[in-house]
Amino acid sequence: MLEVREISVNYGERTVLGNVTLDLRDGEIIGLLGANGAGKTTLIKALNGTLSASKGKVNIDGRSIAGMSRREIAKNIAVVAQENETRFPVTVLEFVLSGRFVHGNAFGWETETDVDFANKALADCDLAGFEMRLMNHLSGGERQRVVLARALAAGAKILLLDEPTANLDLAHQAMMFRLVRRRCEECRCSAIVITHDLNLAAEFADEIIMLKDGRIAAKGAPTEVLTAENIKGVFGVNVLLDENPASGNVRVTSVY
Amino acid sequence: MRDKKNGAIVSVILAALALLTACRSGSVPSVGQVETGTPQESPATRPMRRVTDDLERAFLVPTKITRVISTAPSVTEMIFAAGGGDRLVGVTTFCNYPEEAKSIAKIGDTMTPNIETIIALKPDVVFVSTASQIEAFMKTLEANGIAVYVTDPQSLEGVIHNLDQLGIMFGTDQKTKPLIEDIQYRSMRLSVFTLQRDETPAEYEERVRPVRVFVQISKEPLFSVGKDSFVTEVIARAGGKSVTETVATSYPKLSKETALALQPEVIFLSASDDNREPNEVFKNSPAVKNGRFYRIDADILSRPGPRLVDALEQIAKYLHPEKFK
Amino acid sequence: MAERKAKIRSLSASLRLGGVLLLILVIVLILAAMLGAERLPLFDLNEQQQSILYDIRVPRILLGACVGASLAVAGAGLQSLLRNPLAEPYLLGVSNGAALGTMLAFVFFQSLEITRPLLAFAGAGLATVAVYRMAKSRAGMNVERLVLSGVIVTTFLSSVIVMLTTLLDAAKLRSFTFWLLGDLSQASLNGVYLSLGAVIIGTIILMSQARALNLMMVGERDAFDFGVEVGRVRMLVFGASSLVVGAAVAASGSVGYVGLIVPHLVRLTVGSDNRLVVPFSAIAGAIFVVFADTVARTAIAPRELPVGAVTALIGAPMFIYLLRKN
Numbered sequence: 091m092l093e094v095r096e097i098s099v100n101y102g103e104r105t106v107l108g109n110v111t112l113d114l115r116d117g118e119i120i121g122l123l124g125a126n127g128a129g130k131t132t133l134i135k136a137l138n139g140t141l142s143a144s145k146g147k148v149n150i151d152g153r154s155i156a157g158m159s160r161r162e163i164a165k166n167i168a169v170v171a172q173e174n175e176t177r178f179p180v181t182v183l184e185f186v187l188s189g190r191f192v193h194g195n196a197f198g199w200e201t202e203t204d205v206d207f208a209n210k211a212l213a214d215c216d217l218a219g220f221e222m223r224l225m226n227h228l229s230g231g232e233r234q235r236v237v238l239a240r241a242l243a244a245g246a247k248i249l250l251l252d253e254p255t256a257n258l259d260l261a262h263q264a265m266m267f268r269l270v271r272r273r274c275e276e277c278r279c280s281a282i283v284i285t286h287d288l289n290l291a292a293e294f295a296d297e298i299i300m301l302k303d304g305r306i307a308a309k310g311a312p313t314e315v316l317t318a319e320n321i322k323g324v325f326g327v328n329v330l331l332d333e334n335p336a337s338g339n340v341r342v343t344s345v346y
Numbered sequence: 347m348r349d350k351k352n353g354a355i356v357s358v359i360l361a362a363l364a365l366l367t368a369c370r371s372g373s374v375p376s377v378g379q380v381e382t383g384t385p386q387e388s389p390a391t392r393p394m395r396r397v398t399d400d401l402e403r404a405f406l407v408p409t410k411i412t413r414v415i416s417t418a419p420s421v422t423e424m425i426f427a428a429g430g431g432d433r434l435v436g437v438t439t440f441c442n443y444p445e446e447a448k449s450i451a452k453i454g455d456t457m458t459p460n461i462e463t464i465i466a467l468k469p470d471v472v473f474v475s476t477a478s479q480i481e482a483f484m485k486t487l488e489a490n491g492i493a494v495y496v497t498d499p500q501s502l503e504g505v506i507h508n509l510d511q512l513g514i515m516f517g518t519d520q521k522t523k524p525l526i527e528d529i530q531y532r533s534m535r536l537s538v539f540t541l542q543r544d545e546t547p548a549e550y551e552e553r554v555r556p557v558r559v560f561v562q563i564s565k566e567p568l569f570s571v572g573k574d575s576f577v578t579e580v581i582a583r584a585g586g587k588s589v590t591e592t593v594a595t596s597y598p599k600l601s602k603e604t605a606l607a608l609q610p611e612v613i614f615l616s617a618s619d620d621n622r623e624p625n626e627v628f629k630n631s632p633a634v635k636n637g638r639f640y641r642i643d644a645d646i647l648s649r650p651g652p653r654l655v656d657a658l659e660q661i662a663k664y665l666h667p668e669k670f671k
Numbered sequence: 672m673a674e675r676k677a678k679i680r681s682l683s684a685s686l687r688l689g690g691v692l693l694l695i696l697v698i699v700l701i702l703a704a705m706l707g708a709e710r711l712p713l714f715d716l717n718e719q720q721q722s723i724l725y726d727i728r729v730p731r732i733l734l735g736a737c738v739g740a741s742l743a744v745a746g747a748g749l750q751s752l753l754r755n756p757l758a759e760p761y762l763l764g765v766s767n768g769a770a771l772g773t774m775l776a777f778v779f780f781q782s783l784e785i786t787r788p789l790l791a792f793a794g795a796g797l798a799t800v801a802v803y804r805m806a807k808s809r810a811g812m813n814v815e816r817l818v819l820s821g822v823i824v825t826t827f828l829s830s831v832i833v834m835l836t837t838l839l840d841a842a843k844l845r846s847f848t849f850w851l852l853g854d855l856s857q858a859s860l861n862g863v864y865l866s867l868g869a870v871i872i873g874t875i876i877l878m879s880q881a882r883a884l885n886l887m888m889v890g891e892r893d894a895f896d897f898g899v900e901v902g903r904v905r906m907l908v909f910g911a912s913s914l915v916v917g918a919a920v921a922a923s924g925s926v927g928y929v930g931l932i933v934p935h936l937v938r939l940t941v942g943s944d945n946r947l948v949v950p951f952s953a954i955a956g957a958i959f960v961v962f963a964d965t966v967a968r969t970a971i972a973p974r975e976l977p978v979g980a981v982t983a984l985i986g987a988p989m990f991i992y993l994l995r996k997n
Binding site for chain 1: 682750751754755756878879880882883885886888889890892893895896897898899900938939942943944946
């Protein structure tokens, strides 16, 4: 359970994030939307302590992260960010296992438990059989899935995903969201997903938050938040809204 | 990494240049304009004299030389010894003997003398040693009416010859003649240590029993003298045998293992701060066991000048004390 | 808590490889002891030959092993920390900082030998901090900026060293010029103890950070996100590198290419897991330098080459080949 109360983040004079308040309950998925530069990544970084908030608090199960060590925070929160190139020869399995960092000590080697978590995460991400392949030899999309697998292997209850479907093909985009959804159901985990795909967010998120210029422009259930006005206000784009015939959820169509 | 590569390239170029200069020093450089009389001031007013230097270059110098410059400490010593010290207007930063040399204006160091300073001092003659990189500037100096005399004494005889020439050029015969006689006399006393005519090397060894000598130039890292060094010959003339005489180059860095195996009877330490005692590898050598290690003034050991005979006598006394009782 | 050790990437195979490497090291050490400017018999050494072997050859070989291990381990750590396979003590100016420190110790505190490794460590540390500060920008560490900063610091320190050498007299100049290119001939047992101590401490520190380095190697943000105290790791790795490089340079001058080539080759064989790369680099680095030094002291015997020249002669072509392969 993640509680965020009025946090602000400043870069010098500039306020990049102002007065953001949200609750992330167990088993819940929040879709975080906004134009580029709206402060979405900043928010993610503030939530796991990478950036310190100049005001406000972030609590995990009642405890403030300000008092926690990095290890403790990492035990509770796992992050899926953009994949980038590795200059060293690293295998997929090594990459995913490195996510188990907080579960071992300095001189330790991985245990069976660690390997099990890693293998399961790889299987979930449709990467079984990729263990010994080098990260540099994979496509961008495959690497992105490995990054997700690493976060899943960490076994944290809160997942923060920063545009996890950016490089993925159609099949794997939906797979990604489905995976997160299933994970949240299985172990009562929760997730905040930054995405530009409004429809996927509508399908999978329990709650949607729209950020504009560092502040919350709209917050609530997908049907409430995804309105033509909100979308025009936050993204500056005209859209048509109707119902997705397969799922019954809101469907957003841009007007060109 | 880049520095290493550059360093390697520079070293190769320097090595090539060093080879070329070594080959050149035997040849006769072009005399050029000098013979037809020096330009600049009116040639008619100043009487000139023809001289030949150690590289067999012939050229003209004024009969009355009033201003000279030296680009090597050994040359400075010779000029003073020949009575021309009051005519010296420029010396190198390393010229420290005699005392008076220290207060003369400096023109740089032996390897790279400052040509502008030299010209500004308006000397009649510049005396250089072969170590100076001066070939490039010969033409400039000639154009300014400055004669260049190259000295290259390889032995005691060479030193005597230079002193003689200087006496003639400075008109100081009354000083140089007695000096030369003294050197010749002392050198004769030492001739007992040189290979006589009709004597085989084996007979020489039997008669003289040359002492095995190690010359330590620096303690750590261990540097000695090799076959290209002037010092090797000095040792031989004093009745010794440098144990490193077959090692290539002038100042080789020697393997400590070899040094240990050489077991010298006498060790000479070229006196400097980093060379106060023999290297530890010699601790069981005859030299150290018998206390036969001596500090020698580094300058007189390496300068082919008037104090060379002093060095020879000093070394001979250390090596063969019984012959000097 | 009796969880069995898992088998990842054939851990047992990696350990077997480690055993083989150690064996190679022992063989190289023995061969090096047998070769040199003076021929030594296998048995029945007389007193003089024993002195050659135990007073001169053995300390030198051991020092070479320590220096090789130090530089390789520092290279491995810096490469992972800075996410740059080209990071290396020499290229980043750490070696030059240590060299300058040693020279200043020699000039100002001549006879007090302990000041040399101390000032070398200080010099190495300062150079590291300077490079890091210069490379950092608000957006985080940029790898290209790092290489550039390293080159700036290295060349700046090189010029300072050159200026210092022109102010020295001929005798000191000669001894420093040789030492700066890497010279193991001044090995003494005390020097070996110091160097061995430094490399053991440094390797242990780096191995304790190996898991963290595995994360930092792929991204600083990744490391943060997964629980690594990035600032602390950086300080420990910089500190350990400066320690081992300082000790190595103070004893033997700047031996280049070891920190660059050895970790590279090790990674090609066992992968990038620093828990393996760090200790294997230590052993492989020792082998490399002992080999190079054996060449340095036998090729033109009884004269000697600087060992840094030999490592450069071997390392540079190897480096070009590695670059081509990628």
